[in-house]
Amino acid sequence: MADESKSSTPWLAFLVGGLVVAVAVIAFVVYSGGGLSKPQIPSSVEVDVNLPKAPPIPDAPKLPDAPMPTPK
Template sequence: MAQSSTGSGPWLAFLVGGLIVAVAVIGYFVYAGRQAAPDLGGNVDINLSLPNPPPMPEGPRLPDAPIPVPK
């Protein structure tokens, strides 16, 4: 009779189990690190006084369109 070989079953199970544990650890750190934002209260009013930019230079003018000649 031929012997049955277990193949890579145990190694595959070990690898899949390790991946599941890694995903669980990453998920824990992602969700456990979240904290509610503190309530600062009140209104924040920001006023910026910016200088007026210099005027834009005149760009090149397009030539006048030629007048079509009637036929």
């Protein structure tokens, strides 16, 4: 009688091999300078902001005169 025990070792080896290949491809792209390129940053930025003029502030009300002290 033949031994018919099933093992998951081939699938595990295939999965680990795929992960190793994926990591190798990512490492090659990163270290070779490929992939995402750095955006060019402008050396100077000119900003022109035109704000509306603020309305004038109204005059504050006058304070009443101080009361006269009462004689003692």
